[in-house]
Amino acid sequence: MLERLERLPTDPILGLMAAFRADQDPRKVDLGVGVYRDEHGNTPIVAAVRRAEQAVLARQTTKSYVAAAGNPGFNQAMQRLVLGEGHPALADDRVRTIQAPGGCGALRLGAELIRIAAPQSVVHVSTPTWANHIPLLSGSGLRLERYPYYDAASGDVQFASLVEHFERLPARSVVLLHASCHNPTGADLSEAQWRTLLELVKRRSLLPFIDIAYQGLGRGPAEDAFGIRLFCAELPEVAVAVSCSKNFGLYRERTGCLHVSLDSTRAADAALSQLVRIARSLYSMPPDHGAAIVLEILGDAGLREQWQDEVTGMRKRIAELRQSLVSSLARTCPARDFRFIARQRGLFSFLGVTTSQVHALRERHIYMTDDSRINVAGLRADNLEYFAQSVASVLQG
Numbered sequence: 001m002l003e004r005l006e007r008l009p010t011d012p013i014l015g016l017m018a019a020f021r022a023d024q025d026p027r028k029v030d031l032g033v034g035v036y037r038d039e040h041g042n043t044p045i046v047a048a049v050r051r052a053e054q055a056v057l058a059r060q061t062t063k064s065y066v067a068a069a070g071n072p073g074f075n076q077a078m079q080r081l082v083l084g085e086g087h088p089a090l091a092d093d094r095v096r097t098i099q100a101p102g103g104c105g106a107l108r109l110g111a112e113l114i115r116i117a118a119p120q121s122v123v124h125v126s127t128p129t130w131a132n133h134i135p136l137l138s139g140s141g142l143r144l145e146r147y148p149y150y151d152a153a154s155g156d157v158q159f160a161s162l163v164e165h166f167e168r169l170p171a172r173s174v175v176l177l178h179a180s181c182h183n184p185t186g187a188d189l190s191e192a193q194w195r196t197l198l199e200l201v202k203r204r205s206l207l208p209f210i211d212i213a214y215q216g217l218g219r220g221p222a223e224d225a226f227g228i229r230l231f232c233a234e235l236p237e238v239a240v241a242v243s244c245s246k247n248f249g250l251y252r253e254r255t256g257c258l259h260v261s262l263d264s265t266r267a268a269d270a271a272l273s274q275l276v277r278i279a280r281s282l283y284s285m286p287p288d289h290g291a292a293i294v295l296e297i298l299g300d301a302g303l304r305e306q307w308q309d310e311v312t313g314m315r316k317r318i319a320e321l322r323q324s325l326v327s328s329l330a331r332t333c334p335a336r337d338f339r340f341i342a343r344q345r346g347l348f349s350f351l352g353v354t355t356s357q358v359h360a361l362r363e364r365h366i367y368m369t370d371d372s373r374i375n376v377a378g379l380r381a382d383n384l385e386y387f388a389q390s391v392a393s394v395l396q397g
């Protein structure tokens, strides 16, 4: 029976990774894969994670199951990390959390929950959005549509078009928003824009589903969660998918959670009971290790401070690289304005070159996806100039 299956084409990002690995040129630059890299081009284990991991392993006495909802201590700590201490929705006891296998797991759990509540729901995602949002959300059976988001000419959010689009959505439409560090564009909503959206979402009875995968890597831990904190305080229903992959560097440990902030304890409890059933039907229990590490860090003042310092280091490095890149490109490509890169946040920006120019850059051993998305953290002091000169040469044709 399975012999008849057709072979699928290789995922473009995996193909790009393989091509990069096979490239023997010492000048090669990987701007494709979406992981943080340090000034040596590595993705090291966060030092606070290593210390917490040792403490967790030393104390652990069993590998027995945890629970379908995951580790309750982790779930609570993640509520406070994302919503902030003393958030009104927490004080009102109307937030419930389920641990998930990464932000991807959380996105899928949220989509499954919405499908059970309202199977005809349509999820509206930004143009463009992270490629994996599409299979993760539509795999639940929900229909997906697009809303305008990125203005390639300015490198900013096309906010007027977004608002106009949201104004026309039927009540109970689901809108998927990126909390910060928008993937793939780096263009984020300002606090004023979040406030405008709040009013609109409330008036039009839309359901916000917010994805936060880079808390701390944009403007700061509280700033990056601004929209979530505002929406959960002011709206009766918000779903939040959280990833610990980037800010804790726990990628392969598959660590994250889904928060649902509803308008009563009763509604939140009911939603959690549904989520537990969904998790049981998909994978039964989430992996424990990463969540135990995060709980150890967030529950220990010393580890927490060390981790916060490390996140600050990542954030500063990304911001400095953005500035340096703009300066280098201003020198090598004076006819073109790349200043938008310094206005954007997080790992990603669109360089804004054509696919054939992306391929010409690949000839020069510089790897990025065909849409010209770059992972800024893939740049270093010793490859920045080579990159800026290569961009100039492909732009000149």
Ligand SMILES: Cc1ncc(COP(=O)(O)O)c(C=O)c1O
Pocket (backbone or CB within 6 Å): 034, 101, 102, 103, 104, 105, 130, 178, 183, 211, 212, 213, 242, 243, 244, 245, 251, 255, 256
């Ligand atoms: C926008 C966005 N959401 C969610 C995720 C989920 O990541 P993970 O499942 O590895 O935690 C990512 C990872 O790249 C992302 O970029």
